[in-house]
Amino acid sequence: xxxxxxLLAGVVLFISGMNAQERTQSDIKRDFETRFILLTKxxxxxxxxxxxxxxxxxxxxxxxxxxxxxxxLNKAVxxxxxxxxxDRLKKSKELAEKKILALQLEKEIASLTDQVQSLKEENxxxxxxxxxxxxxxxSLKKAIALLQDDIQKRDEAVFALVDSLFVKYDTDxxxxxxxxxxxxxxxKNVVASIKRSVSDNMMFLSSxxxxxQQIPQLLNEQRRFESSWxxxxxxxSKAYVPTSLQGKEVSEIxxxxxxxxxxxxxxFWKGLxxxxxxEKLSITPFNNGEEMYANIIKFIDSEIQNTAQRSSAEQTIVxxxxxxxxxxxxxxxxWIPVMMRHGLFTEEQMAEIDAKTKTWAAGMKPIEDSTLSYxxxxxxxxxxxxxxxxxxxxxxx
Amino acid sequence: MKKVLVLISIIASxxxxxxxxxxxQPADFAWAAEEIVxxxxxxxxxxxxxxxxxxxxxxxxxxFATDSAAAKDTKEIRLIRDKAGFYYLTGKKFKNVYVLAQxxxxxxxxxxxVISVEKTMDDPKFDQKDTYVELWxxxxxxxxxxxxxxxxxxxx
Numbered sequence: 001x002x003x004x005x006x007l008l009a010g011v012v013l014f015i016s017g018m019n020a021q022e023r024t025q026s027d028i029k030r031d032f033e034t035r036f037i038l039l040t041k042x043x044x045x046x047x048x049x050x051x052x053x054x055x056x057x058x059x060x061x062x063x064x065x066x067x068x069x070x071x072x073l074n075k076a077v078x079x080x081x082x083x084x085x086x087d088r089l090k091k092s093k094e095l096a097e098k099k100i101l102a103l104q105l106e107k108e109i110a111s112l113t114d115q116v117q118s119l120k121e122e123n124x125x126x127x128x129x130x131x132x133x134x135x136x137x138x139s140l141k142k143a144i145a146l147l148q149d150d151i152q153k154r155d156e157a158v159f160a161l162v163d164s165l166f167v168k169y170d171t172d173x174x175x176x177x178x179x180x181x182x183x184x185x186x187x188k189n190v191v192a193s194i195k196r197s198v199s200d201n202m203m204f205l206s207s208x209x210x211x212x213q214q215i216p217q218l219l220n221e222q223r224r225f226e227s228s229w230x231x232x233x234x235x236x237s238k239a240y241v242p243t244s245l246q247g248k249e250v251s252e253i254x255x256x257x258x259x260x261x262x263x264x265x266x267x268f269w270k271g272l273x274x275x276x277x278x279e280k281l282s283i284t285p286f287n288n289g290e291e292m293y294a295n296i297i298k299f300i301d302s303e304i305q306n307t308a309q310r311s312s313a314e315q316t317i318v319x320x321x322x323x324x325x326x327x328x329x330x331x332x333x334x335w336i337p338v339m340m341r342h343g344l345f346t347e348e349q350m351a352e353i354d355a356k357t358k359t360w361a362a363g364m365k366p367i368e369d370s371t372l373s374y375x376x377x378x379x380x381x382x383x384x385x386x387x388x389x390x391x392x393x394x395x396x397x
Numbered sequence: 398m399k400k401v402l403v404l405i406s407i408i409a410s411x412x413x414x415x416x417x418x419x420x421x422q423p424a425d426f427a428w429a430a431e432e433i434v435x436x437x438x439x440x441x442x443x444x445x446x447x448x449x450x451x452x453x454x455x456x457x458x459x460x461f462a463t464d465s466a467a468a469k470d471t472k473e474i475r476l477i478r479d480k481a482g483f484y485y486l487t488g489k490k491f492k493n494v495y496v497l498a499q500x501x502x503x504x505x506x507x508x509x510x511v512i513s514v515e516k517t518m519d520d521p522k523f524d525q526k527d528t529y530v531e532l533w534x535x536x537x538x539x540x541x542x543x544x545x546x547x548x549x550x551x552x553x
Contacts, residue, residue, distance in 0.1 A: 024524040024533055026430045076429035078446045 028069050029076045035062055036085050043092040052100055059089055144208045151200055152221060158193050159228045191249045194229065198256040201225070205263050212330060215271040216338040220390070222264040223342045226257055275330055279321040289344035293353070296327075300356040307363050315364050323357050328379035337387040354380075426482035431475050431523035444476055451504050453486070459506075460491055477523040479530050483507060483543045487532070490517045494532060496543045510546040512539060 023031075039059060046052045063086055066073060074081035080088065201222070210218065233250060269287050276283045283299045286292040299322075307315055332350070339345035354376055432444040440454030453474060461468040467490055474488040484497040484504060492515075496508040512518060512534065523541075524531040531549070532539040538549035 024431075024522045024531075026433075026522055026524065029430045072429060 025069075025072055025076065028066070029073065032066050032069070032073055032082070032085070033077060036089065039089060040092050043089070043096040046096045046100060047103060049100055049104075052096055055096070056093060059093055062089070144210075147204060147208075148214070148217075151197065151204060154193075155197050155201075155221070155225055155228075158190060158197060159225075159232065191253070194232075195249055195253050195256065197225070198253060198260055202256070202260050202263055205260070205267060210267065210271065212271055212275055213334065215268055216334050219264055219268045219342065220338055222260055226261060229253065229257055272331075272335060275326055275335075279325050281318070281322055281326065289339055289349070293345070293349045296353055297356060300353070300360050304356075304360050304363055312364075319360065319364060323361070323375060327353065327357065328375055329382075332379045333382040333386045337383060337390055341390070424482070425480050426478050427480045427525055428478045429525060431477040431525075433473055433475055435473050436471055442474060442476070447478070449476075449484075456486065456495060456506070460493060460495075475521060475523055477525060477530055479525075479543070480528075481543065485523060485530050485532075485541055487512075487518065487521045487523075489520065491521065492517055494521075494541060494546065496541075498543075508543055508545075510539075510541055512546060 039055065039062060042055055043052075043059075046055055066082060070082045073085075074083060077085060205218065233254060265287075269292075272292065273283075273285045281299065282302075284295045286295050303315075303318060303322075310318075336345055336350055340347065340350070358373075358376065428447065432446065434442040434444050436442055436453060436457075440452045440457065441450060442453055443450040457468040457471055458465075461471075471488055471490070474486055477485050479485065482499065484499075485494055486497060487494040492511065492513050494510040494512060495506050496510060497504040498507040512521075512532065518534045520535065522533040524533060526540075530541040532541050532546065540547045540549055
């Protein structure tokens with residue numbers, strides 16, 4: 001193709017050179033025929049738009065250059081003459097344009113087919129990865145549950161052992177018998193075990209992700225451990241000389257437990273904020289119970305004020321997201337009881353939020369008071385049952 | 398007797414008039430451009446577009462009388478026909494242009510137009526004009542008619 005264009009250019013140059021001189025009519029006829037054949041050949045062989053554009057220019061030049069000889073060429077060029085050959089060139093030009101368009105479409109189709117194939121393969125690979133990841137996630141969740149269970153069991157065992165050894169401690173004095181018991185403790189390396197338990201719990205907190213159902217339990221565990229440690233730790237602090245190895249470990253444990261508490265609370269508040277965020281409720285993030293209460297009240301007040309500006313459907317969506325999907329079904333049954341048990345939330349605060357929710361519902365026509373009452377009663381029942389369950393567990397522990 | 402002679406004369410005159418050929422005029426046999434035709438192995442040339450074919454062996458022998466190799470080397474000739482129907486034939490290394498007239502199954506040399514007595518032509522070309530055929534030999538041009546060749550510009 002390139003050769004053809006170069007040749008054509010050569011012919012044009014040659015003929016231009018010839019034009020500078022005089023030409024016989026036979027020369028004109030021959031040039032016309034030669035260039036026509038070459039142009040037709042090049043048009044038939046054109047494979048891209050750039051080549052075709054150049055050739056179209058050549059065709060226009062060719063037509064214009066021989067136009068003055070039209071009458072002579074119509075007689076001399078047999079059988080088509082000038083007019084016939086120019087028509088044929090135009091048809092070749094149209095064919096070439098269609099051919100290039102078809103080639104471009106073919107290329108596009110081939111490229112799209114490749115893309116489809118590649119996406120198909122990628123899709124299959126992603127599906128297989130997803131299946132694998134789902135299996136891994138399930139296995140990981142199982143492992144986390146097992147680990148949590150094991151850590152809890154070990155914590156309980158360690159404190160049961162310590163409790164049994166300190167069962168007779170009711171004074172601050174350490175008698176000779178008590179020292180003997182402490183030496184048994186040292187032999188069993190209980191202090192190191194407690195330290196390790198705290199470290200493991202912290203590592204567990206920082207390395208795993210938890211479902212909203214697991215988080216209240218984590219806070220419960222941490223507080224339970226801390227409370228157990230408070231009794232034992234004080235006794236151990238008094239029993240050991242502060243500079244001794246055991247004495248140092250006891251004060252280290254105090255620091256570790258404080259860190260664990262901070263971490264647990266971080267996870268706890270983050271989890272609570274995420275519950276509201278997942279329902280797209282515009283409650284300002286909080287980091288403690290007081291803030292949470294204040295922000296929820298602020299949110300409800302704002303919603304009550306905005307009822308006039310929102311459609312009935314929008315109001316219902318926001319209300320349902322708060323009253324049914326978060327406060328009633330998630331927070332009150334599992335989070336609030338834990339918070340109340342550990343002094344992070346009060347009965348009054350809960351009652352205030354319930355009352356506000358009722359006021360909010362009253363301002364919304366579509367939801368009847370009786371419906372809301374049923375919902376709140378249902379939520380209250382769930383909360384009571386959850387409280388009873390958690391209380392039973394605590395007592396059995 | 399006199400009357401009979403007059404009658405015979407009238408009949409004879411009418412017969413002579415009746416036998417003379419009918420002519421269709423005007424006629425134009427001119428080719429728009431010259432034809433370059435190959436000389437075949439047996440000396441045949443064939444201007445296909447005009448369905449004219451004839452043998453040039455005798456003509457080449459005449460042109461290159463003393464140089465049979467030149468006759469053999471002639472691979473193509475140039476041919477054109479004027480308005481009157483006469484063919485003009487020449488080629489490379491020729492010194493003459495031959496004017497041929499169509500006969501009964503043959504072409505006969507009606508005239509030999511001498512272009513140069515000494516020099517042969519390098520690249521002769523014919524060009525059809527209204528009243529004559531033009532011969533180009535390099536920069537030189539000649540007006541050709543069946544009767545003779547005149548250099549254009551009066552020179553030569």
